[in-house]
Amino acid sequence: MCCNTRVTDLALVERVLAAVDACADEIVDFTSALVRIPTVNPPGDHYTECVDLIGAQLASCGFDVDYIAAEGRPEHTPAHPRVNVIGRRPGRTARPTVHLNGHFDVVPEGAGWTMDPFGGIVRDGRIYGRGACDMKAGIAAALYAAEALRRAGVRPNGSVEVSGTVDEESGGFAGVAYLAAQKRLSTEHVDYVIIPEPLNVDRVCIGHRGVYWFELETRGRTAHGSMPFLGVSAIDHMALVIDRIQRELVPSLTGRSTAMPVVPDEARHATLNINGIAGGQPVDGIQTPCVADICRAVFDRRFLAEEVFDGVRSEIQSLMARATRDVPGLQVALRDLMVVLPVQTPGGSPLVGSLERHIQQVLGRPAVQVASPGTYDHKHVDRIGGIKHCVAYGPGILDLAHQPDEWCRVEDLVNATKVLALTVLDLLT
Numbered sequence: 001m002c003c004n005t006r007v008t009d010l011a012l013v014e015r016v017l018a019a020v021d022a023c024a025d026e027i028v029d030f031t032s033a034l035v036r037i038p039t040v041n042p043p044g045d046h047y048t049e050c051v052d053l054i055g056a057q058l059a060s061c062g063f064d065v066d067y068i069a070a071e072g073r074p075e076h077t078p079a080h081p082r083v084n085v086i087g088r089r090p091g092r093t094a095r096p097t098v099h100l101n102g103h104f105d106v107v108p109e110g111a112g113w114t115m116d117p118f119g120g121i122v123r124d125g126r127i128y129g130r131g132a133c134d135m136k137a138g139i140a141a142a143l144y145a146a147e148a149l150r151r152a153g154v155r156p157n158g159s160v161e162v163s164g165t166v167d168e169e170s171g172g173f174a175g176v177a178y179l180a181a182q183k184r185l186s187t188e189h190v191d192y193v194i195i196p197e198p199l200n201v202d203r204v205c206i207g208h209r210g211v212y213w214f215e216l217e218t219r220g221r222t223a224h225g226s227m228p229f230l231g232v233s234a235i236d237h238m239a240l241v242i243d244r245i246q247r248e249l250v251p252s253l254t255g256r257s258t259a260m261p262v263v264p265d266e267a268r269h270a271t272l273n274i275n276g277i278a279g280g281q282p283v284d285g286i287q288t289p290c291v292a293d294i295c296r297a298v299f300d301r302r303f304l305a306e307e308v309f310d311g312v313r314s315e316i317q318s319l320m321a322r323a324t325r326d327v328p329g330l331q332v333a334l335r336d337l338m339v340v341l342p343v344q345t346p347g348g349s350p351l352v353g354s355l356e357r358h359i360q361q362v363l364g365r366p367a368v369q370v371a372s373p374g375t376y377d378h379k380h381v382d383r384i385g386g387i388k389h390c391v392a393y394g395p396g397i398l399d400l401a402h403q404p405d406e407w408c409r410v411e412d413l414v415n416a417t418k419v420l421a422l423t424v425l426d427l428l429t
């Protein structure tokens, strides 16, 4: 009996893998079609076209399709509507539900491309274009993983959902956060979430570090630029604060390590980046001789699961206090812009175990557990939706995300689709 079951399962697995292979061209074509829609965010261009394409494909694959506009969100405007789509295919039983989610917004193409960033070009076994890697290939893998199960004649015990959502690149508030707040992507309906972000085809991503974006503002006193000694330069004071951050804070951040398997290795520590700085007159405007009376800079502090947020902020505050004490006339104020706490999939999650087994089965090499250097929609699934069993797993090479000539290897795309299909099958059997 045991042997029979095993043979039956193996036959089923072979059928599913063959179904993925049989639709490989469709997976590539669908990815290319998604890349050809320039869903650039900001500002959120062509979202309607893209959500309609994903919805139509889901419908043609037998899903019940819901379009969910982010009503009430300020960024959901007539010029740039924020609409998400969820396809649901009920199984024999309502639960468990496995939900595969991908964001369809992409970052601006930037400079340095050697080909059309929105051409969806397939060449030498790669799909090129902005979003090919991050993460339109992932959406195609998710959709065709579910479709391969259908074509293989699988009628699972639970349900499978595939969603395409907006605005991940700008925080996901009208996308996954909205669906979670509406209880559409929450424990009320969903048990497992896989986000096929490009973390490499053999890696399972179990979470990310915390994020603290804050602004520092220095205030001085303006004066004639020919007599700067009569004023107080807010820019000079910001320079002193930044210098202090570089000398007193950054080495200590670099010295802190997390037990989470964050990649690349350098990101296994706490880090700090300056997002932007502005003070005095706009440098491309007409210049007048004035001492800058205000300077603002925005900082991006990534903190570790082992750090406590209050400590992260008070570290900045005490550095500001020391600077104020040591420099006569220095005035600096702190403003919080965004806080994202670290998230981590629980140890022993069946989702992780299943993905690892099927990565080994499909690729013939062991899976690697990683954590992401940057945040992604996992945080909303966990904190708003309450769903703990959430990971990122998808095709595409992490380092290529947001780069010029971004690409995704077709072989990785097909293999990730196989891994996802077998994992969904496993979780719903």
Ligand SMILES: [Zn+2]
Pocket (backbone or CB within 6 Å): 103, 134, 135, 168, 197, 198, 376
């Ligand atoms: Zn992404």
